[in-house]
Amino acid sequence: MxxxxxxxxxxxxxxxxxxxxxxxxxxxxxxxxxxxxxxxDWKPPGDQLAYWQLGSLQPLTQPLALFQEAIERSxxxxxxxxxxxxxxxxxxxxxxxxxxxxxxxQGQAVYEMGMVGNSLEKIMSEYLAQTLGFGKEASGIMTSGGSLGNLTALLAARAAVSNVWNEGHQEGQRWAVLVSEEAHYCIDRATRIMGLGTEGIIKVPVNERYQMRTDLLEPYYQQVRAEGKQVLCVVGCACTTSTGSYDDLEAIAAFCQKYNLWFHVDGAHGAPAAFSPQYKHLVKGIEQADSVVVDYHKMMMTPSLSTAVIFKRGSNSYKTFAQRAQYLWAEQPGEEEWYNGGKRTLECTKNMSILNVYTILCTYGxxxxxxxxxxxxxxxxxxxxxxxxxxxxxxxxxxxxxxxxxxxxxxxxxxxxxxxxxxxxxxxxxxxxxxxxxxxxxxxxxxxxxxxxxxxxxxxxxxxxxxxxxxxxxxxx
Ligand SMILES: Cc1ncc(COP(=O)(O)O)c(C=O)c1O
Structure with a gap:
């Protein structure tokens, strides 16, 4: 044999x-x-599990039979x-x-292991940023999914105002994030991962169209301040998961500007409305955000997982994971090297999913x-x-x-x-x-x-x- x-x-x-x-x-x-x-062809989870248990399947010498079964059972x-x-x-x-x-x-974390992917991420991030209305300073990175993308953006918001990364949480320092009560649960999860706890996620009620009541931002903000917490950022939804409601991004942007707060938009589902002259009004104000998350695998016909995190000032994305890994990057941690993707993401090895988006754009425009x-x-x-x-x-x-x-x-x-x-x-x-x-x-x-x-x-x-x-x-x- x-x-x-x-x-x-x-x-x-x-x-x-x-x-x-x-x-x-x-x-x-x-x-x-x-x-x-x-x-x-819906089957109860136990039946599905039993079917796939190793040992219960006929030994397969041809993967095609297995693929056919996976197709039929999906x-x-x-x-x-x-x-x-x-x-x-x-x-x-x-x-x-x-x-x-x-x-x-291609692993992507260092240039040699992602020469194509790192270049395409830069090109496509800048292309998407321009579509969203950002200027030349904007840039971004890819993450495996919107949940990780939102966490990455919130970490960037924190890095912009504090040194928790190096110093840890300081005695008496309490942070909060303001977000619509209809936001995707990954925002809540991200703030908890960051150690903000239940008190750190402030859910602003929505109106009858399930959009954040931006008239409540001021009183909620004052309340948070009165409780001795510092607002890390305000998150706008473009759009919400349950109802597809777009928050008034212009109003949130104006509020963030007033108090000099980081403005993040979870545009995982709905930010690509910016591609359509007919629907782009829905994301008016997105270009004022400090960061935006867009899932290519939701509204842009791309296989999962494929998420862009766009920063209004690309330089912000280099501060988030400032860390030295000698065997990967010889240079100083603070240096802005777009071509070493691992410096800006939680992930080290990462799929070259951007090739899919780039291929769609080149093939169909x-x-x-x-x-x-x-x-x-x-x-x-x-x-x-x-x-x-x-x-x-x-x-x-x-x-x-x-x-x-x-x-x-x-x-x-x-x-x-x-x-x-x-x-x-x-x-x-x-x-x-x-x-x-x-x-x-x-x-x-x-x-x-x-x-x-x-x-x-x-x-x-x-x-x-x-x-x-x-x-x-x-x-x-
Ligand atoms: C608005 C919104 N944000 C974030 C996410 C999470 O994205 P992912 O499933 O890519 O982690 C979802 C998922 O449905 C979503 O609808």
């Missing part, structure tokens, strides 16, 4: 399996985008009836660029980012009009982007009924939508992530929900 290493690295085997895999993935794409088959984001969480159906070309990154496995936003936000307008036109349903609020919360009306318990509807949809698997709780009430929630979804699937979703509601409310026979 051939040596196992020679076999495992065989270019011939790779070529054969690779060709077959591309055929398999192309067939999958064709089927899924056409809407054939279920969106999810949720299908390319289905036009996928309307669930905020994960994009990636463009097929990014599957090819991902394969290149995977094989090259920035028009595709604009088109994606306009299609998806437009679909939400269409869907909310359908909901409004149907007396069986109610909208939770007027949507601003591609996230819509709505529910089936009933004289009974609407929370219970809508939860049951969602569970039935999940188990049946034709449509995938989620649910959320707003002001203690359960709503069904769609995130229109697939630009191949049409008005027809939206109408079919409402019809299917009506059928489920009728079934659930039918008197027992």
């Amino acid at each position: 051939e040596n196992i290493m020679d076999q495992a690295y065989s270019a011939d085997d790779f070529r054969r399996q690779g060709h077959a895999l591309i055929d398999m993935l192309a067939d999958y794409l064709e089927k899924t985008t056409s809407g054939a088959g279920k969106t999810i 949720i299908h984001l390319h289905s036009p009836r996928y309307m669930g969480h905020q994960t994009t159906p990636p463009l097929p070309v990014t599957v090819l660029s991902s394969a290149v990154s995977a094989l090259l496995n 920035e028009e595709i980012f604009k088109e994606n936003i306009e299609r998806l936000y437009g679909l939400a307008t269409t869907f909310s009009a359908q909901v409004r036109a149907n007396p069986a349903f109610e909208l939770a609020y007027e949507p601003e982007c591609n996230i819509v919360c709505f529910r089936y009306r009933t004289d009974g318990d609407p929370n219970r009924l809508n939860q049951q509807i969602r569970q039935l949809l999940l188990e049946e698997g034709d449509f995938f939508i989620v649910q959320t709780t707003l002001k203690g009430q359960t709503y069904l929630r769609v995130s229109l992530m697939n630009p191949l979804t049409t008005e027809r699937e939206l109408q079919e979703l409402l019809e299917t929900i009506e059928q489920k509601a009728a079934f659930l409310q039918a008197p027992p026979a």
Whole structure:
């Protein structure tokens, strides 16, 4: 038998399996985008675990059988009836660029281990910064995900006003972050990781459209100061996760300017609205932020994880992790070397995910980012009009982007009924939508992530929900 290493690295085997895999993935794409088959074949976690347990599977000499099983047992984001969480159906070309990154496995922390990736991160960060309206000083870095991106930005905010990095927390020094009560939980988590504790995360109430009540910033700020805490930064949402609501970034920027506070925008989902002349008004004021997080893997058709952290003054990003690692960087820790990515991120080894975004831009031009936003936000307008036109349903609020919360009306318990509807949809698997709780009430929630979804699937979703509601409310026979 051939040596196992020679076999495992065989270019011939790779070529054969690779060709077959591309055929398999192309067939999958064709089927899924056409809407054939279920969106999810839901199975209880225990069943799924049991299936994959080592030892219960037939030994596989061909990875393709394993891949086929993984495909069938996964949720299908390319289905036009996928309307669930905020994960994009990636463009097929990014599957090819991902394969290149995977094989090259460039570590990125030091220049030699990421000559291409570090260059692309600089180019793409500056490109994105300009799209958001920043000036020439702006720059950024990539992190693996928005949660890490937000933590990185908050650490930069702290580094701008304190030396906790070297001196640790000082006796009596207490910090706080002001953020909308509807912000993604990763902001809360980031502040706790930074040692601010429960008292350090100040949640500002939202208005009826789930946007931060910026009129409350002043009294909340004064209260925090009166309690002896120092405000580290104010975080604006562009937009919130549950409802897709955009905070008034201009008002937050003005407030931050008044008190000289760091202004961070969590634009993980909604900052790419800046690509569209029709929707860019939603992020007005973002260009005044000190830092912004944008997930390419949410609204920019890129596989996970792929997040940009943009700094208005690029130099700020060098202060956050000022540390010497002799075996990596010979130079002084403070030096601004864009080409040694590890100096500016928590991560040492990091995926070259930026190649995916760069490939999209080079292949299709920035028009595709604009088109994606306009299609998806437009679909939400269409869907909310359908909901409004149907007396069986109610909208939770007027949507601003591609996230819509709505529910089936009933004289009974609407929370219970809508939860049951969602569970039935999940188990049946034709449509995938989620649910959320707003002001203690359960709503069904769609995130229109697939630009191949049409008005027809939206109408079919409402019809299917009506059928489920009728079934659930039918008197027992
Ligand atoms: C507004 C917002 N911020 C941050 C995150 C976290 O991003 P990630 O899942 O990339 O860590 C999410 C995820 O849904 C989000 O919606």
